[in-house]
Amino acid sequence: MFKATELNLRNEQREKRWRLLFLLMALLLILPVLIILILLVYRGGPVISWSFLFEFPRNGMTEGGIFPALLGTIFLVVVALVFSVPLGVAAAVYLSEYAPDNWLTRTINLAIINLAGVPSIVHALFGVGAFVLFFEFGTSILAASLTLGIMTLPVVIVATRESLQAVPHAFREACWALGATRWQTIRRIVLPNAVSGILTGIILEVSRTAGETAPIMFTGAAFFVPFLPESVYDQTMALSLHLYTISTQVTGVPEDLPFGVALVLIGIVLSMNALSIAFRVYLRNKKKW
């Protein structure tokens, strides 16, 4: 009874082979991450030191540290967020909580999708035209951050909208039935329960923004600036551009130096991601439903 036929056995063999194939493909994903990390730590690790992090580059950027670039990246990202977060969150609140389904809403949604699909080099050219030239901000942190901000807007909007939508509709209806206005409902119930998702989305976005090169290279980041930025109208160095410069534009750079810069950059990104995960876990435990 119930003995496997030839056909069953053959199918079982096939089943095993397919399973193995899929497993291998999945495992392959780990490989590039591992190789990148190992290579960076192996070659870049010895470069990193206190003076590497906190000193200016010297000798045509072939020696010294990366402090202005490190500071510049943080500066650029923070100013970009100052613009994109309030704007993006407000837009998402409108789209999620107020917008009726009409042509205007559909147009806004279409714009967001298209904005997300614009290549970063096109954002850079837009930034040059709009912020550097038209608004006369010049090549400055302000212009570069605004360009980065516009680039991050779609992600902030989508992440925020999804977190708002994840708050059960029954809460909103309960509020409205008690006589709350939309805004009272949003402020007292919807936003407090969506904030963990919003912040996670923003932090993940920060890590991506920190690594962008194209949007800042024409708008505000410079190969070398001999002083630290003092206002948003100054130019600045940035890690991503610095990495590009010392890898391709400058001769006589020690071979391991770019790996050190890359390790710092990826270290910032990974620790941001870790922070966002930790934050999410913390806030999720506080949720009341």
Added chain:
Amino acid sequence: METPPPTPDAPDVLANTEIAVRVKDFSLWYGTFQALFAVDFNVKQGIITSLIGPSGCGKSTLLRSINRINDRLGYVRTEGVIEVLGKNVLDSDVALPQLRKQVGMVFQRPNPLPLSIRENILFSYTLHTPDARKRTKAEKDQIVEEALREVLLWDTVKDRLDHSATALSLEQQQKLCIARLLPVKPRVLLMDEPCSALDPEATAAVEELIWQLRGEYTILMVTHNMAQARRASDECAFMLMGKLVEHADTAEMFVTPRHKETADYIEGRYG
């Protein structure tokens, strides 16, 4: 389940003939679909009126039109009049927060807000009291206690008022959802199948509570459960396919329905 006996000192609410909600020639469309057809319906003050009918007959739609919670659906169009306490609530000069303060709503699925028990009770009070922030804690404590006592929940939850309301049992949640309406002293309570998410024991408890609120509040309750309509309401209205077929004393309707459709429905031939 037994009918909860009316409390001896309850006012003789059945003698009251004042109308709290008057629906006149009311029709409603969802887009091109007509859900209600010229409904005429009077809800007397201070009693429990139940609204029965098969799924999709429009009873919830009618209920949700009275506090205009359906408004937010942009594609809803209405004709006719719904008067609450003598005022047509469909008029453009009606402020929705005021309407919803007077006309509270209890939902099918208990939906306490993701706040503490205390905050849930004070929520509508805070919304509708201009200087709510300046009120003393003692004053607010009293409001919370009164509301919870009125729904028979005080003794169970008095030691954990700052705990999350969503951790309560479904029965307690539904009672809390009724309690949070009371601090702003509504006149009408709309209940949309208030017991359908509850087990039989909890149903009995919530029904008993609703029965106790009778007299002080005008209660209009949609129910799917005919036994519930029969044991827990004074008057009963039967709806079918967007029309109000019959409205009578509950006892009368269940014994001698005037329409064939009503008789068929309450005998369980459809629905």
